[in-house]
Amino acid sequence: xxxxxxxxxxxxxxxxxxxxxxxxxxxxxxxxxxxxxxxxxxxxxxxxxxxxxxxxxxxxxxxxxxxxxxxxxxxxxxxxxxxxxxxxxxxxxxxxxxxxxxxxxxxxxxxxxxxxxxxxxxxxxxxxxxxxxxxxxxxxxxxxxxxxxxxxxxxxxxxxxxxxxxxxxxxxxxxxxxxxxxxxxxxxxxxxxxxxxxxxxxxxxxxxxxxxxxxxxxxxxxxxxxxxxxxxxxxxxxxxxxxxxxxxxxxxxxxxxxxxxxxxxxxxxxxxxxxxxxxxxxxxxxx
Numbered sequence: 188x189x190x191x192x193x194x195x196x197x198x199x200x201x202x203x204x205x206x207x208x209x210x211x212x213x214x215x216x217x218x219x220x221x222x223x224x225x226x227x228x229x230x231x232x233x234x235x236x237x238x239x240x241x242x243x244x245x246x247x248x249x250x251x252x253x254x255x256x257x258x259x260x261x262x263x264x265x266x267x268x269x270x271x272x273x274x275x276x277x278x279x280x281x282x283x284x285x286x287x288x289x290x291x292x293x294x295x296x297x298x299x300x301x302x303x304x305x306x307x308x309x310x311x312x313x314x315x316x317x318x319x320x321x322x323x324x325x326x327x328x329x330x331x332x333x334x335x336x337x338x339x340x341x342x343x344x345x346x347x348x349x350x351x352x353x354x355x356x357x358x359x360x361x362x363x364x365x366x367x368x369x370x371x372x373x374x375x376x377x378x379x380x381x382x383x384x385x386x387x388x389x390x391x392x393x394x395x396x397x398x399x400x401x402x403x404x405x406x407x408x409x410x411x412x413x414x415x416x417x418x419x420x421x422x423x424x425x426x427x428x429x430x431x432x433x434x435x436x437x438x439x440x441x442x443x444x445x446x447x448x449x450x451x452x453x454x455x456x457x458x459x460x461x462x463x464x465x466x467x468x469x470x471x472x473x474x
Contacts, residue, residue: 189216383421
């Protein structure tokens with residue numbers, strides 16, 4: 188397995204090309220990128236990195252049929268461009284244009300749009316990696332973030348071109364057993380985000396899973412009782428994760444997604460967080 192990374196906020200100061208060079212100079216083997224174009228592909232190639240995922244978002248889950256059709260066409264064109272430039276795995280979030288819409292209703296819109304998108308991916312030799320981020324409070328509207336939804340999605344579109352970006356940090360914060368999910372859906376994993384979650388049991392006791400009513404609003408990447416953090420500082424057993432991924436034959440990247448407020452406020456702190464995460468992952472990956 189290669190250790191990869193998503194491009195964090197320090198790209199504002201360093202530029203995307205600067206972050207890609209930094210990743211290569213510091214021993215990362217792959218990089219996740221925005222929608223691919225010739226310039227970004229050249230930066231990746233010149234740095235000697237492999238491509239991880241390529242972002243493929245798109246505003247597809249809308250009740251406006253004309254907007255949905257336009258969004259699907261735009262997404263398919265972006266997918267074609269990425270495939271032509273060598274992308275193999277696309278990263279996406281099934282987010283709605285209306286955060287208050289129920290997941291059940293959003294899923295009906297998904298059924299109208301995504302079978303066509305997945306069929307297009309098949310024809311291009313691409314795999315789509317579903318991000319299991321539930322979305323923001325208070326509605327948590329995103330599809331594709333729980334085992335119940337994964338079963339429904341894969342039943343509706345069983346194509347092997349549709350898979351998971353397995354990110355245990357989201358499951359931990361939703362109180363879902365990530366080990367059990369890994370066992371059940373291991374064959375569907377096409378990408379992995381290396382991100383962890385710390386649970387603060389004292390704060391969970393104080394205010395429950397819905398957070399404070401009158402007090403501290405919480406962390407920069409979290410709520411009062413939980414926060415995202417780098418691998419090795421949270422609840423996830425990364426040795427077990429890697430072992431189970433090997434059991435399923437996964438040999439893709441472990442992509443560090445830096446969302447840890449302790450390592451965020453400056454480019455230097457972000458670099459430190461990325462390197463600490465990489466060091467921990469290297470300790471559990473077989474050389």
